[in-house]
Amino acid sequence: MEIVMPELAVVAVTAVLVVIVALLIAAGAGKLARLDGATYPAAVMRAAASFAAVLTIAAAVTAALTPFLS
Incomplete structure (x- = not known):
């Protein structure tokens, strides 16, 4: 028996996982x-920068792999 997930569900789950990983990395930073x-403002700025960096890297990897996956 094969389980088939619609493409939209795969994209949604992947997006949620990327955001969760970005939040964990930001909290650690x-x-x-x-x-x-x-200071607290400086720590928040570092966390925000690392959150944005993780999302940017995820977008770049997605853009790089798109030609191969479609």
Whole structure:
């Protein structure tokens, strides 16, 4: 018996997983910044930068793999 997922469901699950990973990395970066002695605004800025970086890398990988997957 084969389980078939619609393409929209695969895209939605993948997007949710990418956002969860980005949030975890951002939280880790913020925590490490605070442990390093950064102020709260500076730690939030570092967390936001790492969140944006993860989403940018995910978008770049998606754009690079699109020709091969379609």
